[in-house]
Amino acid sequence: MSDLTPPAAPLQEARYAGRFLFWAGIGLLVLWVLVPIWFLFINALSAPSEVTSFPKRFWPSFDMASLQFFWNFQGVTNALWNSVKVAVLTMILSIGMGAPAGYALSRFDFPGKEFFRVLVIMTRAFPLPLLALPLAVMFIRTGLDDTILGLALVHAMLALPFAVLITYSLFSGIPVELEEAAWTLGCTRLQAFIKVVLPLALPGIMASAVFAFVISWNEVFAAAVLTIENRTLTAFLLQSLNVSPLPLKFAGGAALVMPALIFIFAVRKYLFAMWGIANR
Amino acid sequence: MAEIVIKGVAKSFGAFTALHSVDLTIADQEFMVLLGASGCGKTTLLRIIAGLETPSQGEVWIGGRRVDHLPPRARGIAMVFQNYAVFPHLTVFENIAFGLRMAKLPQADVTRRVMRTAELMHIEQLLKRYSGELSGGQRQRVAVARALAMEPDVILMDEPLSNLDALLRLEMRAELKGVLAESKTTTIYVTHDQVEAMSLADRISVMNGGYIVQADRPTEVYRNPAARFVGSFIGNPPMNFLPARKGNNGRWHVAGQDFDGPKAQAAEFAIRPEDLHPAPIGLRAEVRVVEPLGPHTLVTAQVAGQPFRAILESDNQIKPGEEITLAPIPDRIRWFDPETHKAIT
Incomplete structure (x- = not known):
């Protein structure tokens, strides 16, 4: 048993790294899709003055002015x-x-x-x-x-x-x-x-x-x-x-x-x- | 009255010939089983009779009417499919009523016929369910009820029991036989299961490689195979075959024994395993495996270098490695032509 332990540690490490890469990949893909959508909605649902402001709030202010403006354009x-x-x-x-x-x-x-x-x-x-x-x-x-x-x-x-x-x-x-x-x-x-x-x-x-x-x-x-x-x-x-x-x-x-x-x-x-x- | 006559029906799929000019007559109300291994053409033949497949040549007659140019709906047939083909979007009631509604029967008649066939198949309590809520056996019953409700001249069944588990299959087999005998329809039933074929059929058509090898009553097919293939396909374990050599005295030498045989030039000796018994004089067999099966014992041996099986009384004391002598029942011995593989009588 004891001579089997040394190679087990790098294996564990590799598995860790693999899992990290897997989740990091998923995270990247999800962000890739969600961040633009989030930007879109947060700006669409905020007051026109907030659109150019920074930093962004996570939740939009639900100001309908932008949408109203759009609708009446x-x-x-x-x-x-x-x-x-x-x-x-x-x-x-x-x-x-x-x-x-x-x-x-x-x-x-x-x-x-x-x-x-x-x-x-x-x-x-x-x-x-x-x-x-x-x-x-x-x-x-x-x-x-x-x-x-x-x-x-x-x-x-x-x-x-x-x-x-x-x-x-x-x-x-x-x-x-x-x-x-x-x-x-x-x-x-x-x-x-x-x-x-x-x-x-x-x-x-x-x-x-x-x-x-x-x-x-x-x-x-x-x-x-x-x-x-x-x-x-x-x-x-x-x-x-x-x-x-x-x-x-x-x-x-x-x-x-x-x-x-x-x-x-x-x-x-x-x-x-x-x-x-x-x-x- | 629905006699089915098949005249010279052949079918090829591209270069592959599934059926070679098949001729078969099925009497009114007869239960005909098409039996064979997969790929022998039995399902193709059934589908040609149903109208789901067009024959490359030949004629199909049902009830004195030529039907091979007619679509399935105009042939007076009903079919039960291997996977049941119960419509998943309809209730059991509507499934059974489907064909009756297509025939534009009045609602009262539809209800009456659905109830009657449902009762016959013991599914009255399932009429409101959908196919997804049924077990395999129940779906099978719905499929049969749907076919019976049409009161067709001919019922075609394509391996209807092969998807059921063994116990259910046994139960359904007996039930089907009763129900179909009562319905007075002509039935064509496709199966690869020889026990099913033996137990259900009035006549069995044994098929091989696109030919009907033998069409006869089950006992006849079993006792007097028309060809070597039938003997080797039907029976579990199948028939034993041994090469035979013609001796000077007009008798046939088989594994060191002399037997009376046909007057042919060459022949092959054949005997069913249950038609052997241990005796002082007989075929010398070297026992390899002994399998006690309860009612009898299956002995696998070697005779003249050939594998050879015998079904013996279960109270015998035979052990592997022993040499025994097995005597065949003389009038159960069959002979086949080694060239054509046809029976010699």
Whole structure:
């Protein structure tokens, strides 16, 4: 026993160091995400005079002046409404196209299936700035420029890979025997889908819709390039960045982040499912 | 009336042939078991009959109607799946009522039929529950009740008991047999469990490598295997096989003994382990392992260098290492062609 003790001490030390690194890593990651959010909210919920002050208080003073100013700022409500419209349309488009694709991927074998899966993700690898100019030209020609639909189409393209992958994993999680049982019990393929698959997949489809909503809600580049009059909130804030006072920026930022955070938190379980992590 | 006729049904998945031109007729109200190891094509055949799989060629007739171009819903069948496939978003009641509602039966009829089948399967008290609140055995009952409620001409069952634990399986087996006999449907039942097959079937179709090797009554399949495979697949332990050599006197030399046999050029000797008994004259066997199993004793030995098993009376005093002589019951000896592996009669 005694000759085993000396190497045990460095081992203990290494384990300590490992654990320290582990928690330090987690701490860093958490701070990385939380500190900007904290800054955003503390400034948005404080009086405009406090925004530039230092040191910061940990809890905001819950002064609504900044938010009120933001709300009454010329064009904000309009931009907010545009954002909602584009996001809802994106949601409908990306689920309308993505869910059937996800279903086909999970249920059918067809040539080029794997290639298609890779292709779907590859659309995200294509840089949007490169696409922006030809897209703008094309939109002007077809009259889609500066319209809600035009922007929603671009956003749907951004959200589509996620819609396809999330619904693919959702449908794959529903045993095909359930559908087959429905067929033997008198259902057509469509009836079986509506009566059996849809009720089971609905929560996940909603989640993937919410995710598409958030992608559109937060998207700024395409929105800034493709709209002039009908700006969404992100494009509007970007446009007025250098002319607007600091409290407005923070309030706008908070207004943008808040719904996204809430939505993503609500559907987090399904987003994990996209990467094949079993959801509990 | 629902006789099922399968004519030359074949199925390939790419380069793999799951079924080679299968012909089978199943009589009205017959209980047919498709028995074979996994990958033998039994489930594929069942799924083709159900309409869940399209045959590459061949015809399927149910009740005098050709159905191989029809979707499952138009075939007058009901199916019980291996994993039960109980709809998790519906109550047990709604699960059983599902097919009846699809058939647009009036509510009163739906309720009556659901109650009756639920009673039959002893699940009346579970009707308000969801699948997640049921045990495996209860789910199994729901799946069978759902199929029975349809009052189908044909019930197809794909290894319905294989996910249950041993005790429950035994109980459900007996119950299924009673319920299905009463329902007067034609049943096709897929299993890899030979005991299940023997105990349930009117006829067993033994399948191997995409072929039906033998389709006959259970005792016949057991006593007179049509092929070496059937003898080696059915029976626990399976049949013993020994090479045989034709002697000058027209009899067959097997491990130093002479037996009367067929008039063929070449043959293989086969005997079931329980058709042997210790006797002064017989096959000389070197005992390796003795396993007392209660009602009888399983002896694993070597005869002429081949593994050889015998099921003997449990009051014998045989010990490993001993040499014994085992005499086969003459009319239980079977002969197989060493080339084609088919039975020689």
